[in-house]
Amino acid sequence: MNTILEAQHLNVWYGDFHALKNVDLKIQDQKITAFIGPSGCGKSTLLRCFNRMNDLVTTAKVDGNIIYKGTNINSKSIDPIKIRSQIGMVFQKPNPFPKSIFANIAFGLKVNGFKGNMEEAVEESLTKAALWDEVKDRLDKSALTLSGGQQQRLCIARALAVRPQLILMDEPASALDPIATLAVEELIRDLSSYITIVIVTHNMQQAARVSDETVFLMVDDQRSGYIVEHDNTKQIFTQPKDERTEAYITGRFS
Amino acid sequence: MTNNINEANVNIDKTIFYIWTTLSFIATILIFSIYFIAINLDPDIKNHVLLNKKFDILFSLFSLLNIINTLILIISYKKISTLNEIDKRTFKSLFFIWLIFSIIITVGIIVILVPLGKFIDNLFIKFMFFTATSLPLITNIGKMVTISSKSREIEGSIVKSIFFICAALSLITTIGIIVTLASQAWSFFIEVTPWEYLTGTNWSPILKPRSYGVLPLLGGTLLVTFIAILVAIPVGLGTAIFLSEYAPSKIRRLIKPVLEVLAGMPTIVYGYFALTFVTPQLQNVIPDLLIFNALSAGLVMGLMIIPMISSLSEDAMMSVPRSLRQGAYALGATRLEVSLRVVIPAALSGIIAAIILGISRAIGETMLVTIAAGATPRLTLNPLESIQTMTAFIVQLSLGETMHGSLEYNTIFAVGLLLFGLTLSMNFLSHWVVKKWGVRY
Amino acid sequence: MINNEKLKNDISNVGYRHFIGKIFLSLFIISTLIGIIGLIILLIRVGIEGIPWLSTDLINNYPSRKPDEAGLKAALFGSIWLMGLTGLFSIPIGIGAAIYLEEYAPKNKLTSLIEINISNLAGVPSIIYGLLGLSVFVYAIALGRSVLAGSLTMSLLILPIVILASRESIRAVPGTYRDAAYALGASQWDVVRKVVLPAATPGILTGIILGMSRAVGETAPVIAISALVYLRFVPDGPLSRFTVLPIQIYNWVARPQEDFRGLAAAGIIVLLTLLLSMNSIAIFLRNKYQRESEE
Numbered sequence: 001m002n003t004i005l006e007a008q009h010l011n012v013w014y015g016d017f018h019a020l021k022n023v024d025l026k027i028q029d030q031k032i033t034a035f036i037g038p039s040g041c042g043k044s045t046l047l048r049c050f051n052r053m054n055d056l057v058t059t060a061k062v063d064g065n066i067i068y069k070g071t072n073i074n075s076k077s078i079d080p081i082k083i084r085s086q087i088g089m090v091f092q093k094p095n096p097f098p099k100s101i102f103a104n105i106a107f108g109l110k111v112n113g114f115k116g117n118m119e120e121a122v123e124e125s126l127t128k129a130a131l132w133d134e135v136k137d138r139l140d141k142s143a144l145t146l147s148g149g150q151q152q153r154l155c156i157a158r159a160l161a162v163r164p165q166l167i168l169m170d171e172p173a174s175a176l177d178p179i180a181t182l183a184v185e186e187l188i189r190d191l192s193s194y195i196t197i198v199i200v201t202h203n204m205q206q207a208a209r210v211s212d213e214t215v216f217l218m219v220d221d222q223r224s225g226y227i228v229e230h231d232n233t234k235q236i237f238t239q240p241k242d243e244r245t246e247a248y249i250t251g252r253f254s
Numbered sequence: 255m256t257n258n259i260n261e262a263n264v265n266i267d268k269t270i271f272y273i274w275t276t277l278s279f280i281a282t283i284l285i286f287s288i289y290f291i292a293i294n295l296d297p298d299i300k301n302h303v304l305l306n307k308k309f310d311i312l313f314s315l316f317s318l319l320n321i322i323n324t325l326i327l328i329i330s331y332k333k334i335s336t337l338n339e340i341d342k343r344t345f346k347s348l349f350f351i352w353l354i355f356s357i358i359i360t361v362g363i364i365v366i367l368v369p370l371g372k373f374i375d376n377l378f379i380k381f382m383f384f385t386a387t388s389l390p391l392i393t394n395i396g397k398m399v400t401i402s403s404k405s406r407e408i409e410g411s412i413v414k415s416i417f418f419i420c421a422a423l424s425l426i427t428t429i430g431i432i433v434t435l436a437s438q439a440w441s442f443f444i445e446v447t448p449w450e451y452l453t454g455t456n457w458s459p460i461l462k463p464r465s466y467g468v469l470p471l472l473g474g475t476l477l478v479t480f481i482a483i484l485v486a487i488p489v490g491l492g493t494a495i496f497l498s499e500y501a502p503s504k505i506r507r508l509i510k511p512v513l514e515v516l517a518g519m520p521t522i523v524y525g526y527f528a529l530t531f532v533t534p535q536l537q538n539v540i541p542d543l544l545i546f547n548a549l550s551a552g553l554v555m556g557l558m559i560i561p562m563i564s565s566l567s568e569d570a571m572m573s574v575p576r577s578l579r580q581g582a583y584a585l586g587a588t589r590l591e592v593s594l595r596v597v598i599p600a601a602l603s604g605i606i607a608a609i610i611l612g613i614s615r616a617i618g619e620t621m622l623v624t625i626a627a628g629a630t631p632r633l634t635l636n637p638l639e640s641i642q643t644m645t646a647f648i649v650q651l652s653l654g655e656t657m658h659g660s661l662e663y664n665t666i667f668a669v670g671l672l673l674f675g676l677t678l679s680m681n682f683l684s685h686w687v688v689k690k691w692g693v694r695y
Numbered sequence: 696m697i698n699n700e701k702l703k704n705d706i707s708n709v710g711y712r713h714f715i716g717k718i719f720l721s722l723f724i725i726s727t728l729i730g731i732i733g734l735i736i737l738l739i740r741v742g743i744e745g746i747p748w749l750s751t752d753l754i755n756n757y758p759s760r761k762p763d764e765a766g767l768k769a770a771l772f773g774s775i776w777l778m779g780l781t782g783l784f785s786i787p788i789g790i791g792a793a794i795y796l797e798e799y800a801p802k803n804k805l806t807s808l809i810e811i812n813i814s815n816l817a818g819v820p821s822i823i824y825g826l827l828g829l830s831v832f833v834y835a836i837a838l839g840r841s842v843l844a845g846s847l848t849m850s851l852l853i854l855p856i857v858i859l860a861s862r863e864s865i866r867a868v869p870g871t872y873r874d875a876a877y878a879l880g881a882s883q884w885d886v887v888r889k890v891v892l893p894a895a896t897p898g899i900l901t902g903i904i905l906g907m908s909r910a911v912g913e914t915a916p917v918i919a920i921s922a923l924v925y926l927r928f929v930p931d932g933p934l935s936r937f938t939v940l941p942i943q944i945y946n947w948v949a950r951p952q953e954d955f956r957g958l959a960a961a962g963i964i965v966l967l968t969l970l971l972s973m974n975s976i977a978i979f980l981r982n983k984y985q986r987e988s989e990e
Contacts, residue, residue, distance in 0.1 A: 056583060058502060081709050085586025095577040098600050108585035111595065113708050155581065162585060413884045414799050420791030421800070424813045424858070427851050431823060434830040492726025500720060501727075509727060511978075516734050518905075518974065520912030522941040523963050526948050527737045530744070530956050557733045564730070588709075590716035611818065618820025620915035621941070625948055645822050649915060652825070653923040658834055670826045674819065681818040685811070 002029035004166060004196050005050060010064035010074075012045055012054065019045050021224045023064070025215065027166075032192045034211035034233065035200045038248070041217040042225025043200040047168050050198065051087040052080035068166075085112050088159030088167040093175045094151035096143035096158070101135050104143045104154055108162040121161060129157030130187050149180025153187060160191075167191070169199040173206065185210050204249055208237050216245045435674055438667035445661060451668065457631035457642075459651075459665045466665070468672060470631035474548065474641035478623055479616040481552025481637060482559060486612055489556070490563030491605070497564070498571040499593045510565075517561035525625030528554035533626065542638055546628030549637035554626065555616055563612045570604020571597050603691040607684035614680035618673065620645035644673045741967075745960030753961055757927040758943065762954035767962055770943035772929035773842065774911055774969070777939055780846035781853065781910045786903055788850070789857030790892075793899075796858070797865040798887050817855035824852040825919025833920060843933035845920045852916060853906035860905060864898020865891055897980045904977040908970045914941035940966045 005027040012020035020042040027033050035043040045054070052073065054060040066074040073083050085108070096104050105122040114121065122139070126132040131153045135146070143154055152172060159167055169188070173181040188197060188210055201207050207214055214236040216229045229242045240246045443451070446466045454467015493513070497506055533550040537543045543550075574597050582592045598605065628640030629650050642650070648666045656663045756766025792813075800806040828848025838844040868891050876886045892899075917939050923946060930937045940962060947959035 051584060053580065053584065056580070079709055079713075081586050081588055081712070083586075084584055089580075089584035091577055091581060091584075093577055095575070095581040097578060097581065097596055107582065107587075107595065111582075111585065111587045111591045111712075113712075158581075158585065413887075414795070417791045417795030417799055420788045421795040421809050421858075423788060424792065424809060424816055424854065427816060427827075427854070428812050430831060431819065431827050434827050435823070438830060489726045489729050492723045493730060496720075496723035496727045500723060509731065512731050512734060516730055518908060518912075518970070519734075519737075520914070520941055520966060520970070522912070522914045522944050522948075523737070523741070523967070526944070526956075526959055526963060527740060529948060530959075531736070531740050557730065560730045560733075588712050588716045590719050591712070594719075614818055618822070620820065620822045621945065624915075625945065645820065645915070648822050648826070649918055652829075652919040655840075655922045667826060667830070670823055674823050677818060677820055677823075678815065681815050685814075 003027065004029040004069065006065075006067040007046075007049070008065040008067065010046070010049060010062070010066065012042070012049065012063075013061040014057065015059040018222060018224045020049075021220070021226045023227055025227060025230065027196065027198060028213060029196055030192065030194065031212040032188065032197045032199060032210055033213040033215060034207035035198070035215050035217060036202070036204060036207050036248075037217035037225070037228075038219065039202065040223065040225075041219045043217055044170050045225065046217070047170055047198060047200050049074065050166075050168055051084050051089055053084075053089070055080050085162055086164055086166075088162065088164035090152070090155050090159055090167065090169040090172045092171040094148055094155055096146070096151050096154050098142060098144055100140045101143050101146070101154065102139040104158050105161050108158060112162055125157045125161040126154075128160050128191070129153045130183070130190070131157055147180070149176050149183055152176060152180070152184055156184070156187060156191075160195075164195070166196045166198070169197060171200050171202060174202065181206075204237075208233060216240075216242075216248065218244060218248075431674065435667050435671040438664050439671040441659075442661065442664035442668040446668075455633050457647075459662060468644075468669065470633040471642060471644045471647055471669065472672070473633045474627065474631065475617055475623075475643040475645070477548045477635065477637060477641060478552045478555060478627055478643060479613060481549060482555035482616045483609070483613055485553055485556025486559045486563050486616075487609060490560045490608075490612070491567055493560065493564040494567035494571060494605075495593050495598075498568045499589065499597060513561040513564060516557070517565070519558075521558065521619060521621040522625075524554050524558050525622045528622060528626035540638065544628070544638060544640050546626065546630070546640040547638055548627050548641045551623050551627035552637065555619055555622055558619070558622065559612045559615055562615060563608050566608030566611065567601070567605045570601035570608065573604070574600045603688050606691075607688045610680050610684040610687065614677045614684070617680070618645065618677050620649060624649045644669050648673075741960045741963050743960075744957050745962075745964045748957045748961035749964060753958075753965070758925060758946070762952065762958055765947075765955075765958055767940060767943045767965065769926040769929055770938050770940045770962075771965065773926075773937035774939045776842045776930045776933075776937060777846050777849060777917070778907055778911055780843060780933060781849045782903070782907060784847060784850035785853050785857055785906060789854050789903070789906070790861050790899060792854070792858045793861030793865055794887055794891075797862050798883065798891065813855050813858055817859065820915075821852055821913050822915040822919065824848055825916030827851065828916060829919045839934065840921050840924075840936055841934045842930045842937040845917055845937060845939075846933075848916055848920055849910045849913065852913065853910050856906040856909060857902050860902020861895070861899045864895040864902065867898065868894040897983060901977045901981050904973050904980075908973045908977075911939075911969060911973070912941060912966065914939075914945055917942055918945075940969070 003026045007023050007025040010020060010023040010025075011018070023046060025046075035046065037043055048054050049062050049066060050068075054062050062074055064074065065072045068083070068087070071078065097107060099107075102122055105125050106118055109118065109121055123132060123136075126135060131150065134150060135154075138145075143151065146154060152175075156167075156172070172188075173184045176184065185206065188199065191197060192212075199207075199211065201210075211233045214231065214233045215227060216236065217225050218228050219225055229236065229240060229245045231241070236245060237249060240249065451466055451468050453469065454465060455469050456465040456467050457470040458465045497509060501509065528550045529545075532554055533543065533545060533547065536550055536553075540549075578596055578600060579592050582596045587595070623643045624646040627643060627646060629642050629646060630640040631642040631647070632639060634641065647669055651662060651666050656666070752764070753766050754771060755768055756764055757769055758767070759765040796806070796810065800809075825848065828844055828851070832838050832844035832847050833840055836844075838847075872890050872894060873886055876890045881889070921936065921938055921942065923942065924936060924938055926936060926938050928935075944959050944962040944966065947955040947962060950956075
């Protein structure tokens with residue numbers, strides 16, 4: 001079992017607020033790992049540590065090591081730009097740029113100085129995201145003309161274009177209708193054959209359907225998040241070791 | 255029990271109502287009599303009043319209106335007493351008319367009758383005069399209060415009509431501007447053909463040989479505007495990007511008020527600055543520069559419109575949702591790439607609208623160019639020379655008291671019409687850009 | 696398939712991209728500083744030139760051909776008269792229009808026409824208002840070149856500002872306040888008078904002060920109304936002739952002698968002091984309002 005990313009003793013503060021406490025976690029290569037837990041438990045915060053998005057919040061302070069392929073990427077000497085161009089991210093609400101579909105996919109490649117055949121690269125990403133057939137005739141149309149589900153798959157394609165080995169997804173289906181959600185989930189399963197995915201979800205059925213590994217987080221009385229249990233998904237949903245996990249997945253609290 | 259109280263209220267209202275109506279009549283009669291007494295007693299008033307024939311007409315008109323007003327009130331009051339049976343619409347229209355009369359009377363008294371009082375020397379007459387003139391005002395207010403306490407519905411419609419008139423005043427202003435400019439410009443165009451006006455390259459409306467080609471003024475305006483825009487677009491956009499994408503909120507809170515001060519500075523101050531500071535400084539570098547020149551005026555005008563362009567562009571950039579920025583950062587973009595490739599394209603319609611409004615502002619700016627750019631209508635592209643803008647020409651003619659109705663007087667309205675047309679179309683263009691290309695998030 | 700390694704190599708140009716980023720950041724900072732430094736130079740310049748000329752004579756004397764005796768009493772009082780009358784007309788009308796548009800106006804074509812019209816009026820050059828006033832108030836209504844004609848003109852000029860600011864603060868009053876009052880059986884006018892207006896007052900006052908400072912600083916429309924007069928008296932009534940501070944300053948700037956330039960700078964200091972005190976009231980009210988709404 002290969003570990004692609006490992007968090008060691010991770011602590012996050014927003015100003016005085018201790019958002020995440022003593023997180024130790026290993027993410028396995030080419031698997032789908034789901035973060036579940038009640039709202040405010042720091043799932044998204046943890047996810048945002050992995051590609052240094054917390055750097056954009058001026059009050060945020062992230063302590064501890066994050067080892068990605070043998071390097072500690074949570075160090076001052078590592079440029080977050082480099083990390084973000086290797087680790088993709090998909091957000092809660094579809095956020096395509098108000099540009100053409102083509103320009104959306106090409107954006108990441110362009111800023112990262114890609115000099116190859118752009119048409120080919122765009123087609124490849126869209127095909128991987130199972131969107132090519134739907135949009136191939138209107139690549140020059142604004143991405144905002146797509147439906148919500150298509151927009152989210154476009155955002156996934158946009159992330160795929162820079163060829164990441166790891167994609168972080170922050171509740172990618174929470175703003176979508178059930179049918180679009182299924183399409184996105186199917187896409188995520190397809191991608192997992194060659195890409196590692198970490199997905200935050202508030203929907204336990206989704207975690208059970210999609211993921212290989214599940215991490216359950218909770219908040220303590222200071223509202224700080226911490227990891228309760230990490231195991232393979234089947235284990236967590238059938239025989240959780242911790243009674244708090246069991247209480248949560250059986251719906252006794254939310 | 256409740257019925258009794260209501261009846262008592264109605265009785266009190268009736269009494270108050272009759273007092274007001276009586277007062278109103280007395281006031282009208284008082285004004286009339288004192289007016290005639292005063293005219294015959296005091297030769298000063300007589301001279302003053304007779305000098306102005308309009309006064310007599312207006313004065314009689316107001317008194318007449320006051321009587322009509324009172325009559326309408328009596329009619330409508332009778333209808334209110336039988337509130338349940340009458341048609342609401344008649345009701346509303348009666349009140350609307352009554353209201354307009356009241357407003358006209360009140361405004362008329364303030365504007366015309368009160369100032370007259372200062373010509374009266376006789377203390378007794380002066381006292382009586384003020385009493386008489388202020389009575390209609392007081393009674394109008396009193397009537398309004400009495401009636402409005404009668405019924406919430408009537409009160410609501412009265413209040414609503416007052417407010418509507420306030421809002422509709424803006425339409426009247428626009429119509430007024432258009433009618434004023436167009437009618438006087440019409441008198442101008444009877445003597446000078448629009449073709450000659452719009453294509454002539456020589457502007458000399460005062461000195462002979464006279465010539466009325468507006469192109470030198472238009473050219474002067476555009477030259478100064480061009481220089482200003484050349485300064486204000488890069489600097490204003492740079493400021494907007496810095497404030498919206500880079501500056502921490504502490505620095506933003508420090509800089510924004512400074513820019514507001516810059517925007518609120520009277521333009522006369524910029525004129526002073528351009529003439530007494532910028533021009534001498536520029537002359538050190540460019541010896542050929544004249545004292546009055548387009549360059550210095552344009553540069554300072556650029557400074558003046560920076561805050562306008564920066565704050566409107568910043569608003570547009572701030573309204574680009576954070577999620578778009580995050581999406582770009584997550585793909586490995588630097589802050590500059592996020593700003594230039596995501597935020598600016600997404601805010602482009604707002605930024606273009608800001609620039610258009612900046613241009614419109616520059617075209618209409620008056621005092622700065624009057625002071626610093628000179629008064630030499632000249633069709634030139636050389637920014638070192640003295641020129642004259644459309645606005646500066648209007649001020650130049652306004653400085654002296656130009657004869658009302660003369661060709662010179664009409665000239666400023668012809669120039670004003672062109673200026674108004676230019677700025678108005680710019681404003682419409684900027685609205686259109688936002689409407690057509692603006693993305694709502 | 697794209698060559699994976701090639702892309703990774705391309706990404707290694709991050710250092711260069713950061714360098715470009717820094718160059719542009721410094722350009723952005725310089726842009727921001729241009730405005731600020733421009734303002735500072737302007738203020739220093741006015742201070743250096745004007746302070747030696749500040750004296751009680753400046754405020755007590757009427758204009759004169761001799762710089763040492765010249766003052767701006769007529770202009771100062773003219774400005775105050777203009778401000779007072781302008782406020783008298785524009786405040787009730789501006790607030791009334793704002794209330795109508797926010798609380799009463801039906802959503803129809805007339806309303807949207809009025810709204811578009813108001814925002815367009817805000818963009819009409821001030822000299823155009825001067826021409827309107829000259830033609831309508833000075834000649835058609837025959838008020839002459841009086842302070843009344845001037846302030847009616849100025850009222851039309853600042854109305855869009857007052858209306859836009861008042862609308863914004865009325866809109867900021869939470870809808871729950873209104874609902875609560877309606878639920879208690881209040882009429883619409885009651886709600887406006889007792890709920891909306893009190894809550895919106897600080898914002899409205901800020902808008903009024905902004906409009907009034909615009910009125911005090913404007914030169915062009917007043918020149919069109921009053922012409923460049925040489926007055927040795929303060930206005931004694933609404934129909935009196937008048938001049939205002941910016942016109943007096945213009946008058947001095949336009950003269951070639953150095954001394955009059957100094958007087959102009961001193962006049963600017965008086966004008967800016969007037970504006971500054973008005974604006975500090977506005978800022979005070981805005982801060983107070985913001986603090987209250989945060990509590």
